[in-house]
Amino acid sequence: MAALEIEHVEKILRGGQAVLRDVSCSARDGELLVVVGPSGCGKSTLLRLVAGLESVTRGVIRIGERTVNELPPQQRDVAMVFQNHALYPHMTVYENLAFGLRVRGTPRARLDQRVRLVAAQLGIEAMLKRFPRELSGGQRQRTALGRAMLRNPSVFLLDEPLSSLDAPLRAELRRELAALHRSLGATMVYVTHDQSEALSLGQRMVVLAGGRVQQIDTPAHVFQRPANRFVAGFVGWPPMNFLTADSFDDVARVPAGQGALEYGVRPECFSARPGGGDDLQLTGRIERIESQGSEWDLELTHRLGRVLARLRPERTLEVGEQIRLWVARGHLHAFDLTSGARVELKP
């Protein structure tokens, strides 16, 4: 195992299009780092750069003590799990797992032992003689994971490994993956476009957009203190509402900061009754009600636009009804209207 360091990495395509711009981040030895961002943000490219499948335009990539910029993938001691699994279709599960050790000339007995151990860890011992086309989606995914585990690489690279599976299986494998990470103590970089996956899985997460790092922090911090308007809107579901000061009933009580501000309120931070004395108040008309089981998603139109609130109502609500919502000042996020950067409000 080893730490991974990415310093000021840029990737500019031959046509001049910049895919990654000055990206710096690192995964500590044994850490599970999640890279999350919308599609096209450059997160898969980042993984391919680390794997050596593409070359960096500028910057340094270090694995452990080694600078690997110039090394081909074969010599980087990384393993990668692809979104589409990319198993070798003409080889059995056993051969798929064994291939990496086989090309390195590992003695047969040790190879066999290692394949069986990893297969047992992943619960695919019974599948060893099957071909990939004879496996279910989950089994293929486990085989792909096993292939990566077999060599005990310094760094695991996982490129949306679960996105091709259905939701229940995805949740199951996500738990398994987290457990696996703990038991292997491996350095992992996990790329996903699914912010909920990033929140639940990562020890730290890197939010990437437009080829730039937006924020690097623990999931809790990213959620509680998003660095800018993009992160605030991207992380968390349903997404944060963005409001101007005069959306609230009493503009004067909205905390102000330097320059023009935009305020963010997460849908679940609204409440149907006042909590404390300095709660802000917002009045709107219910346009749509959607039950989420114990909670209700309400779409309201207020004076200046629309807002989504997730509530646990104490009485039946009707579409068309006027309703008053409260939000604690502490739940208010503020962003600079022009730059989008987070602005700290005075308590």
Added chain:
Amino acid sequence: MSLRTRTLRAGTYLGLTGLAGVTLFPLLWVTSIALMRAPEAAAGTPPLWPHHPTLVNVINIISRQHLGRYFFNSIVVATATMALSVLVAGSAGYALARVEFRGRRVVSWLVMLGVLIPNQALVLPLFEMFRTVHLVNHYAALVLPAAANPVGIVLVQAYMRGIPVEILDAARIDGASEWRIYRSIVVPLMAPMLAAVGVLVFVVSWNDFMWPMIAMQQEGMQTLPVALAAIDREHYQDIGLMAAGATMTMLPMVVVFLASQRYYLRSVIAGSLTD
């Protein structure tokens, strides 16, 4: 099974049987004529079935016309051409599809252009070339020009583009050298297409007439179709003999086809990736 699907299936089988019949009928008839005695075979329209089957035509054409020699020539040429062109098409097709190198697009275009040039247009320059290097009347004269088969290269290239690049990336990360990837991953994945190209090249080489006729003028070096045409000129009245020659020319095709069909009917890609 509902009546509708059953009717549909019956119709399909009927249609396919009809097509197979149309294709097979001339082949079977020629084989049948080969087994007829001279008067029977020479009738304006020979009967469908020999009344007194005989191998005399086969024996005659082998012993008196040295067909064995021409047969050997054809086998050598077609087999060598097949082997060489599969090798070339396999590596060139893969390289053009999946290896980054300078001038790849230009080469791709040139190969495409090669598909469009008719063989007849090449006969003269080819002959000049081979005469200069003293390879006329040599097997190499038939094998070498066919070894770089542009159709084969284009087919392999297109097939290779359909194989996800991630499979090759995975092998790279697994530590395999480029040569190892080619040997252990690419070739097995291309196998169905290589088999198809091989059969195609074998058949084309086997049936080729114009270039072998020009390049192989020395007695005893001709291939079967050329030799057969020569026999035809001498013995145009001996239909049975000609039919025996034609049958023996067809036979290897049938063997090659039956032996290789399972390779190119197989689809190995299924199941490698999520659908």
